Amino acid sequence: MKKDKITIWDVAKLANVSIMTVSRVISKKGKVKESTRIKIQDAIKELHYQPNVAARSLSGSVSYFLGLIYDNPNEAYLNQVLMGALHKCNDYGYNLIISSFESDTDGNYKIDKALIDRAKVDGIIIPPPLCDSLEILSTLTEANIPIVRIAPQTMLDYSPFVCMDDRAAAYEITEYLINQGHKKIGFIVGHPDHGASKLRFDGMKEALTDNGLALNEDYVQQGYFSYKSGSNCAETLLGLEDRPTAIFASNDDMAAAAISTAHKYGLSVPGDISVVGFDDVPLASAIWPKLTTIQQPIMAMAEKAAEFLMYPDPEKEKDNILDYKLIIRDSVAPLARTY
Amino acid sequence: MKKDKITIWDVAKLANVSIMTVSRVISKKGKVKESTRIKIQDAIKELHYQPNVAARSLSGSVSYFLGLIYDNPNEAYLNQVLMGALHKCNDYGYNLIISSFESDTDGNYKIDKALIDRAKVDGIIIPPPLCDSLEILSTLTEANIPIVRIAPQTMLDYSPFVCMDDRAAAYEITEYLINQGHKKIGFIVGHPDHGASKLRFDGMKEALTDNGLALNEDYVQQGYFSYKSGSNCAETLLGLEDRPTAIFASNDDMAAAAISTAHKYGLSVPGDISVVGFDDVPLASAIWPKLTTIQQPIMAMAEKAAEFLMYPDPEKEKDNILDYKLIIRDSVAPLARTY
DNA sequence: TGTTATAGTGTTAACGTTAACATTTTTAAT
């Protein structure tokens, strides 16, 4: 009694056309008279027909699969990328295949071509830090697979990408701190392998300079984007004789660590010390006080990346710098003036 | 100069057998003499041959795709499920297709059969809360798609599933609190739609009873697993004339909220009040003080679920209750005795 | 009016694999 799988043939029969015409309608290629298109679309609806990906993929030049590869970045970051890509894929009838590319101890990536060959993906989305690995990029290019990178820092001419202006964002949040009266600003640098770390540091330094402030080397600590590294850096910063009145951590995890370290020292945040982060991951609003931070449009970047791959268009690809947003919450207080 | 796609034919020619024999080797079905198997496997390696999923899927009865559907559960939870499923899929040459099933305002799920029809998945992994929706389960069953549920709370006979013993875990962590001298224990209930909420509450009550303690209705607050709801409940609990000395929140997000609320009240944790959570999401160790909580084997559950789907085996499926772990960190202090 | 371009449609052969059945080879049993 159960209906068998519905194929393009069933649709063709019902609409009284050939399967090729149906194919033209579903893949939006070639010309079909408006009236027949409607007839066919009605038939598709009536039968609840869904084209079979495997067949389309096998036969045609499009696989309807997009790949997303990742190394172990921040979990929340990955999640955002994932959700963004997923949404867009679902919208356009694509599927997303996710695969981890783990680096060996030397930081080299063993390229597992499985993803590539197995599913014949139409393109691959590459978030950081993978997007800055020449090894990966060249392998993919050789295999002739289109890629779109998310927030790459190097080799910007290598491929289409989407990003935000890290430098400008760091500049803005630093200036915000300065406007609140802070002059002694500690900075926790991000992971040296992530190009964004340098940009954020640059933006911060520039804001300092433009406001007539000098950079105090003691106030700069090298972190690695991890909570742990943030703790260590904050430990050093807060242990300083003449400690900063504000700390700018290059991501939220490290900022959260800084807050927690301050608490441990009996310092109130933002009463005794202000802290700002970067990224606006869920953690940022799950801690107390809630973090003032920069909201990265991570999901939007992933959506755009997916779009670029599904509908390549050199024109659109120039519109690839998305807006960040300064999110003011509770972790910064104006500096009480001291004479 | 570039080599064309390598197919089963190339392997067959190199190994000097028919394509069918090669097929038998790659899909591990049917009998092949050991010596020929080796010959073929060598050829596969030499050519870097990767079977084409689309073709296998189209031709055969196996699609090499597993589905994972989700409603918007806790982000960290989903991430764990995802990683677990992903790992196992990659290990066995499967691909994972992820799709969100959003409920409408009435809490009903509009079943989008796209996932099912489009990719012909071999099975679907269903985490909570979807795994307790009869609507979803019956649709999938009708469509004849194998499913494995993660931590379902109802209709346990409906399908294979993996879970942990929520009741026992809640019992154990409550008893831990009691052993630290706490008698006045506040409890923040989880979302009423998640069956786990009731189990955790039951475990808590049972521990109370077994230790000769009575349940104080004022100490029980209804939360919804969200940070916000945790804040509200903690607000009520801490505002009580005779406030509890410990709070057991049904998940980490709410526990984090409770800690943050305590801080806002000028209460030290765990000095003035102890807090425990449930789940051990990353947040649990990213806040200060670090949360004492129950570690759910979420990733392991997802891995097991994927395995069940890829290699169904009624025997193995009986071994489906995974171990939790009480993680003792810094958010609980023994109760100072007061006479 | 015929010619020519073009919009619209159809036919057939791939795509790379597995299912189902067919055949050959090996082993075991008399």
Next chain:
DNA sequence: ATTAAAAATGTTAACGTTAACACTATAACA
């Protein structure tokens, strides 16, 4: 040595779609 059974391998036709080309109507022009 003969036969039956089992093991190993091969042949062929799907699977559902699109590419490439072939064809037929319609429109546009001289």
